[in-house]
Amino acid sequence: MRITEKLTVKKQLISFEVFPPKTDSAFDSIERSVRELAAFNPDFMSVTYGAGGGTSKYTVKIASLLKNKLDTTALAHLTCASTTKADITRMLDTLKSENIDNILALRGDLPENFSERQGDYYTYASELVSEIKNYGYFDVGAACYPEGHPESNGLDEDISHLKIKTDCGADFLITQLFYDNEVFFSFMDKIRGRGISVPVFAGIMPITNIKQIDRIISLSGTKLPAEVTAFLSKYRDNPEDLKKAGLDFAVKQISELCENSVEGVHIYTMNKPEVAETILRQFPRC
Ligand SMILES: Cc1cc2nc3c(=O)[nH]c(=O)nc-3n(C[C@H](O)[C@H](O)[C@H](O)COP(=O)(O)OP(=O)(O)OC[C@H]3O[C@@H](n4cnc5c(N)ncnc54)[C@H](O)[C@@H]3O)c2cc1C
Known part of the structure; x- marks a missing residue:
């Protein structure tokens, strides 16, 4: 199902972000993580696109695995x-031939030491959005x-560019x-005031x-809110307690967002089921 269709049947979506492998040898272990994450049945899963574009085939492979084998809505990132x-x-x-029908259109950043670009490129993500829509x-997300x-x-100024x-x-x-x-709440007020009305998913x-x-x-x-700075300094040398405090904070943050009618929560899972x-x-669904 497309993300816009999901939005017609659910008020608040929950989604996960994963990154693809950089090499063939890393594929199997990342595939295992992706399968475990998909088993939680999120509304969609997004797959990042490596800066430089050299690993784009793995973005397609993981997005295709999600869509065609794991019955999970896939959002493929694409940078220009x-x-x-x-x-x-x-x-x-290629994405269309794999039935992947959601794309996150991004400008991306040129990796350090990237050799001089040759050829014709889009400058801003807005141009990529137009191209994909045409x-x-x-x-298309952004x-x-x-x-x-x-x-x-x-x-x-950034919101003016977002409006484009x-x-x-x-x-x-x-x-x-x-x-x-x-x-986030202040940003939402500002963009709504500037006539940006599309759904916004909060990245956590x-x-x-x-x-x-x-x-x-x-x-x-x-x-960083004071609560976060406090647990960071308290647990700086205690990885287990730091992780626990970090996850507890994420749960609290998501709860508050959902109580305040966020349209979706997008969890940067870093491939960690x-x-x-x-x-x-701790917090089953939005
Ligand atoms: C949810 C999310 C997912 C991401 N996934 C990836 C990924 O998979 N791979 C990756 O490499 N990176 C990814 N990124 C990082 C992203 O590529 C960088 O933040 C990049 O610097 C900006 O991309 P953008 O699409 O927001 O660019 P743009 O929207 O083009 O904006 C870039 C800059 O240009 C300015 N700008 C935009 N339009 C104009 C205009 N018309 N005139 C003048 N200035 C303008 C903006 O204000 C901004 O400062 C992701 C970021 C987010 C938030």
């Missing part, structure tokens, strides 16, 4: 920063940033991770280890 316009068209043909067949995209000159993406036809949005629900990344959260903070400067299990056990 490092994929030429001609290769984008070929990718759309192609037909697919439901990314949004409750704290503003790091390259933009502030949230207001939805005007180009994005059917739904998935947010960048955030830990402060007030940031449960904190499971200190390296991961240190990296997130250094890359994006995500705002135990993360999804812990969250769903």
Whole structure:
């Protein structure tokens, strides 16, 4: 079922994000994780697209596994920063031939040391959204940033660019991770006020280890509520208790979002079935 169809039958969706392998040898273990995650019966599962595009075949393989073997709605990510316009068209043909009918249209980032691009590329995700909509067949989602995209000159400007993406036809949005629900609620008020009316799924990344959260903070400067800073400093040298506190916090965050009528919760599972299990056990569904 398409994501837009799911939205007509359910008020709040729950979805998981997985990343594909980078090599053939890693495929089997990732396939096992994906199968375990799909067994929790989320409304859809999204599969990331490696920066640089070199591993795109694995994105298609995992999305196809979900859709055609595991009877799970699949959302394939697709980035245009490092994929030429001609290769984008070929990718759309491939995804359609695999019956994958939902795409998350992204600009992506050029990997460090990426050699000079040769060929014709889209500059912004909005152009990719338009291209996929013109192609037909697919439901199209796009990314949004409750704290503003790091390259933009502030949230207001970023929301103007987001409006271009939805005007180009994005059917739904998935947010960048955030830990402060007030940031999300304020973002929702702002975008609704600016005429962006498509469903928005809240991206939740449960904190499971200190390296991961240190990296997130250094890359994006995500705002952390006092409760999170407190357990991070308390359990910095205690991985088990840190993971437990991180998962408890994610459950609390999701509960509050669902009580406040969020249209969907998208869990960045990092291919860890135990993360999804812990969250769903304590808090079965939105
Ligand atoms: C839910 C989610 C999933 C993701 N999945 C992946 C993935 O699978 N693979 C991957 O490599 N990356 C992924 N990313 C990361 C994403 O590719 C980066 O954040 C990237 O820097 C921006 O992508 P975008 O699609 O938001 O770009 P855009 O919407 O194009 O925005 C990029 C920047 O350009 C600005 N901008 C947009 N339009 C205009 C315009 N017309 N004029 C001037 N400025 C403009 C925006 O304000 C923003 O600062 C994901 C991000 C999210 C939130």
